[in-house]
Amino acid sequence: MARTVFRLFTMSVAVLLLLGLQVAAEGRRNRCFFNRTQEICVCYNLSEETAGSIIQCLPAPVVEFWGGDLQKYADFPIGDLDDSIIDTLGSLIIQKIIIGNVLVPEVLLARVLRFFSYTHVRELAFDSCIFQGTGDWSDMDGQDLPILSLSFHNVTCAPLTGHEPAFSSLGRWLGTLEQLAVTSSRVTSLPCAIGRLLRALHSLSLAHNSLGDGSLAPAFCQGAFPQLQQLSLHHNNLSSYQGVCEGVGLLPQLQHLDLSYNELRAEPSSSCQWPPSLLHFNLSNTGLDEVPAPLPPHLQVLDMSHNHLHAVDISLSSMRKLFLNQNLLQAVPSIRNYPMLDTLHLDNNSISELPRAEVKFLGRLQDVAVAGTPFSCSCSGAGGLQALAAMGHLGQGWPGDYRCHSPEQYQGWQVAQVPVSVLHCDPAAVVAPLCVALALLAGAGAVCLARSRACRRA
Ligand SMILES: *[C@@H]1O[C@H](CO)[C@@H](O)[C@H](O)[C@H]1NC(C)=O
Numbered sequence: 015m016a017r018t019v020f021r022l023f024t025m026s027v028a029v030l031l032l033l034g035l036q037v038a039a040e041g042r043r044n045r046c047f048f049n050r051t052q053e054i055c056v057c058y059n060l061s062e063e064t065a066g067s068i069i070q071c072l073p074a075p076v077v078e079f080w081g082g083d084l085q086k087y088a089d090f091p092i093g094d095l096d097d098s099i100i101d102t103l104g105s106l107i108i109q110k111i112i113i114g115n116v117l118v119p120e121v122l123l124a125r126v127l128r129f130f131s132y133t134h135v136r137e138l139a140f141d142s143c144i145f146q147g148t149g150d151w152s153d154m155d156g157q158d159l160p161i162l163s164l165s166f167h168n169v170t171c172a173p174l175t176g177h178e179p180a181f182s183s184l185g186r187w188l189g190t191l192e193q194l195a196v197t198s199s200r201v202t203s204l205p206c207a208i209g210r211l212l213r214a215l216h217s218l219s220l221a222h223n224s225l226g227d228g229s230l231a232p233a234f235c236q237g238a239f240p241q242l243q244q245l246s247l248h249h250n251n252l253s254s255y256q257g258v259c260e261g262v263g264l265l266p267q268l269q270h271l272d273l274s275y276n277e278l279r280a281e282p283s284s285s286c287q288w289p290p291s292l293l294h295f296n297l298s299n300t301g302l303d304e305v306p307a308p309l310p311p312h313l314q315v316l317d318m319s320h321n322h323l324h325a326v327d328i329s330l331s332s333m334r335k336l337f338l339n340q341n342l343l344q345a346v347p348s349i350r351n352y353p354m355l356d357t358l359h360l361d362n363n364s365i366s367e368l369p370r371a372e373v374k375f376l377g378r379l380q381d382v383a384v385a386g387t388p389f390s391c392s393c394s395g396a397g398g399l400q401a402l403a404a405m406g407h408l409g410q411g412w413p414g415d416y417r418c419h420s421p422e423q424y425q426g427w428q429v430a431q432v433p434v435s436v437l438h439c440d441p442a443a444v445v446a447p448l449c450v451a452l453a454l455l456a457g458a459g460a461v462c463l464a465r466s467r468a469c470r471r472a
């Protein structure tokens with residue numbers, strides 16, 4: 015028993031980055047909790063005493079480690095694994111490891127990382143960790159790893175800055191990495207060299223950092239990130255729309271770009287060209303008071319919600335989804351230039367009416383939202399919205415969030431409750447045909463009367 019525990023323990027240690035704590039000890043207290051519904055195993059305060067309970071995590075696809083100090087194991091001798099351990103590592107189902115709130119000596123990380131090559135771990139995430147010192151990464155020279163997704167959130171000393179020698183030793187593996195996130199870690203720059211190693215990367219998030227306009231061009235230099243499709247830069251220190259355009263201009267495959275939560279300036283007009291591959295563009299919460307130019311030419315999804323736009327006049331025939339909620343628009347933008355559009359969100363603007371002519375076009379969309387705007391509940395105003403709702407195109411928010419602002423008699427009413435029958439809306443239109451009908455009736459009556467008299471006479 016002790017031997018099995020020892021073996022499992024040694025193995026899990028290797029897998030779980032627990033570096034050879036080759037001291038077998040059964041867990042005195044159960045510090046690992048396996049939630050079978052979520053298939054997540056969570057371990058707290060890692061140390062020799064608690065390590066035995068890692069065994070119950072072996073059937074979990076996701077294992078999390080929170081708390082603990084690995085510093086005292088920094089100099090622990092880690093030998094090669096024997097064949098049976100390597101076999102067992104290969105049979106484990108663990109796919110994702112999250113390490114949180116841990117002090118990680120880099121020298122240790124450098125020594126245990128290669129053991130991942132025997133496992134099927136595809137995702138490795140560090141959350142609120144502090145990386146200490148510098149490691150010797152030469153053991154990783156030419157080493158493949160199964161890890162495809164790597165993330166660092168709220169880490170101190172993001173291990174990507176100023177570690178060029180490590181990059182080259184890790185080059186083989188980095189060349190296969192598909193997703194990388196370094197978020198909330200005060201990143202101000204990214205060396206050009208790393209982007210050139212990340213040849214297979216298709217998704218990069220650098221959200222919640224301190225990247226400025228000048229740091230993009232060096233990071234996305236010629237030959238860097240040749241496969242990158244998704245780039246998230248929300249919550250950074252970017253300010254120039256043109257600067258960002260120039261900074262990402264060399265990314266040949268870029269499809270999604272998220273710049274939300276940066277305080278952007280739209281310069282008068284710029285000659286910069288966005289990568290033509292760009293399809294999704296997020297400019298939400300960027301303080302814009304006009305639509306910046308140029309926009310990427312083949313855009314399909316554009317989010318400019320939560321800005322200060324007074325008017326929107328874009329003509330991009332490829333557009334499918336347009337988010338303009340929370341702006342200062344006073345009228346529905348003309349959507350005749352968007353043959354492919356299926357979604358238009360205009361909530362929380364200052365639009366008071368949907369003109370009937372536009373309702374006809376809006377009726378072709380699948381998802382329209384105009385809640386939270388000060389509607390004029392004139393007959394045509396309320397009627398247009400009711401017609402749209404009847405077509406089933408108004409998204410959530412109908413009817414509760416659609417309220418009348420004017421005229422006085424309907425103020426505060428739900429638009430849905432305003433009577434818009436012909437009788438209410440256009441008495442003239444009712445009265446005139448009525449008169450004609452009456453006249454016709456009278457005429458017919460007269461004819462009939464005349465006829466019947468004629469009949470009787472006959
Ligand atoms: C497992 O996680 C689910 C969802 O968070 C939770 O409702 C449940 O109580 C957890 N089970 C155990 C045994 O902790």
Ligand SMILES: *[C@@H]1O[C@H](CO)[C@@H](O)[C@H](O)[C@H]1NC(C)=O
Pocket residue numbers: 045058059081
């Ligand atoms: C982990 O250690 C911290 C402080 O050392 C303690 O507050 C916490 O309760 C421990 N957690 C568990 C699950 O034992």
Ligand SMILES: *[C@@H]1O[C@H](CO)[C@@H](O)[C@H](O)[C@H]1NC(C)=O
Pocket residue numbers: 115142143144168169170
């Ligand atoms: C970030 O990580 C530090 C430890 O490095 C931790 O003390 C802090 O609470 C974390 N902050 C957040 C918001 O998680």
Ligand SMILES: *[C@@H]1O[C@H](CO)[C@@H](O)[C@H](O)[C@H]1NC(C)=O
Pocket residue numbers: 224226251253
């Ligand atoms: C943001 O950029 C401005 C210059 O554009 C600079 O003065 C400021 O220090 C930067 N802030 C951070 C947090 O990096």
Ligand SMILES: *[C@@H]1O[C@H](CO)[C@@H](O)[C@H](O)[C@H]1NC(C)=O
Pocket residue numbers: 248272274275296297298315316317337
């Ligand atoms: C744009 O970014 C905001 C904030 O980061 C997010 O809430 C929104 O869902 C994004 N829009 C799209 C269309 O993905």
Ligand SMILES: *[C@@H]1O[C@H](CO)[C@@H](O)[C@H](O)[C@H]1NC(C)=O
Pocket residue numbers: 339340361362386
């Ligand atoms: C509109 O504003 C209301 C109140 O401020 C808010 O609760 C709602 O989430 C906003 N809707 C959109 C789509 O922005």
